[in-house]
Amino acid sequence: MLKKRCLSSFALAAFCCGMLQPAVAQQSTAPGLKNRISELFSSKKEDELLEPDDAFRLKVAFKGTNTLVAELIPANGYYLYKDKIRFTIKNPGAVTIGTVSLPAGVIKNDQFFGKMETYLRPVKVEITLNRSPKAKDFTLMAVYQGCNIKMGVCYSPIEKSVDLVLP
């Protein structure tokens, strides 16, 4: 008798927790069903995606007095598009950009866009600067965009500004 009561109590509890709900028949908005529906529409298991700043990191350092090295670091399982990388100087005046040298990337055959040059590993970008003798500091603006390999999703372009003091 008690066993029977325990079983029915468990069934009630399980129902309340969403364990016994049919997967798609109900339009309840309980979080349990929400998760189940979310899984239903995904082709792949939704891994935790990194925050943009963790997926793609930027380090900037001087190499000599007139050259900057900007290192873009995609996390493991992420890549950057070469043609989406841009460097500019905010309010250029005493400092302007001369050249930006991006090394060759890895060719990715995109099913929609065709061949795209990408970086799956950290990449060092050399930026030469034109500077007037009076120049002291400036702000480097960087824009870059990348994607997650496994899920195929692409991030919004990331914009960063880095305040630098000339050596």
Place this chain on the structure above:
Amino acid sequence: MPISKATRLVVMLVVLVSVAAGAYALRQKPAASTHTFTTISGQQIALNDLRGKIVLINFWATSCGICMAEMPDLIATYRQYQPRGLEVIAVAMPYDDPEQVRLYATRQTLPFPVVFDKGGDLARDFGQVKVTPVTFIIDKSGQRISQTIGIINFAKLRTYLDTALAAAR
């Protein structure tokens, strides 16, 4: 076999906690979506006016390969289920080029409304959409019930739509 008092107490506690957790979970409904969308052709669409329908909102970008790849399936799904109560709104991300969005919508003759999220308010309001594609489903009562990051499994979506659109409001 006799059941001890301690076992009975543990079972009752488990049941109580489970029932309380279930009741709490059922009470936590996501806020009803009340957004208004302005399409690239200037049409205003208020989500409140779409109550009783299932609304699929797809955040995409013309620079997003898998967004482009899933578009034909999205079009086919819309054509199949729109007469039964499905609405689709395709929201292009704020960083997209509005002219490219317009051009793509025209070339592909997208049959559903296309919105350019100028300023990014929609991406922010839908929980900070940071990647594409992201697809939301809003049920007949206006509740946002699903978020899918990445390409949609259309077979599973159709299974859901078959059931949900057949159900009474």
